[in-house]
Amino acid sequence: MIREFRPALILVVLLTVLTGLAAPLAMTGLLGLAFPFQAGGSLLEDHGKIIGSALIGQNFTTPGYFHPRLSATTEPDPKDASKTIPVPYAADNSNASNLAPTAKALIDRVKGDLAAAGPAPVPADAVTSSASGLDPDISPENARRQIARVARARHLPEARIADLVAAHTEKPFLGFIGEARVNVLALNRALDQLSAP
Incomplete structure (x- = not known):
């Protein structure tokens, strides 16, 4: 044996x-x-200080910045561990909302986001969250819809912001794999080099 x-x-x-x-x-x-x-995690530095990762989205909400795709990540509520609270881009808890397409909470949220997004057609990534909740990129269409708001907040010509968006638009890999995309953190860093928010 x-x-x-x-x-x-x-x-x-x-x-x-x-x-x-x-x-x-x-x-x-x-x-x-x-x-x-x-x-090393694709970490981005500014003056020797790590400001984020090119692979993980950040929650920009002020008018002078491009806003990322919605994030549905949550964390336990510090006041009640049996509940969760929204914590956008919580890298330690990557997840989607898991709401069904017919869920009232999802329908109400998307309707509200559609109303705030402006005239149709609205890019899907402007009103839906990614599966991971950490997506660092938005579609070029989503970025272009935000140009007027960012230009107003920064007192810059829209054409200058549009050129910046075009310069930061990444093409699909090998020309046909994936979609064109814009990394929000990289675009917002370039904005900060043009002017303060």
């Missing part, structure tokens, strides 16, 4: 060390050398 058990045990230990330790450590090390920015 021990004779049959020993090779199986050796194989389990060997494969655990190879696939559970050696391969992940080698890949982490190699990819860290090849892509240090991405491996």
Whole structure:
């Protein structure tokens, strides 16, 4: 019995060390050398201070900034642990609202967002949250709808803001994979270099 058990045990230990330790450590090390920015969390700095990640959205709400896609992330309520409260872009609790398309709460929220968004057609990402609740990007259409508000708040010509949006619009990967998108944090950083909010 021990004779049959020993090779199986050796194989389990060997494969655990190879696939559970050696391969992940080698890949982490190699990819860290090849892509240090991405491996470090794609962190963005301003004057030596980390201000965010290019991969995780932030909750910009003032008129002088482009607003991100809605976030449905929540955290436990500090006053009542049995309940949750909205905490947009809570990176430690990535989730969607999980509300069904027929849920009254979702329908009411979207109707309110549609009314606030202005004339139709409204881009879907202007009134819906992403599946992760952490999406750092918005569609170019969503960004263009916000140009007038941002220009007014910053006392800049709309054409100058439109040029900034165009410069920060990323094309689909290889021209056909994914959608065109605008990273909100990168766009807002570029805005701050033009003028104060």
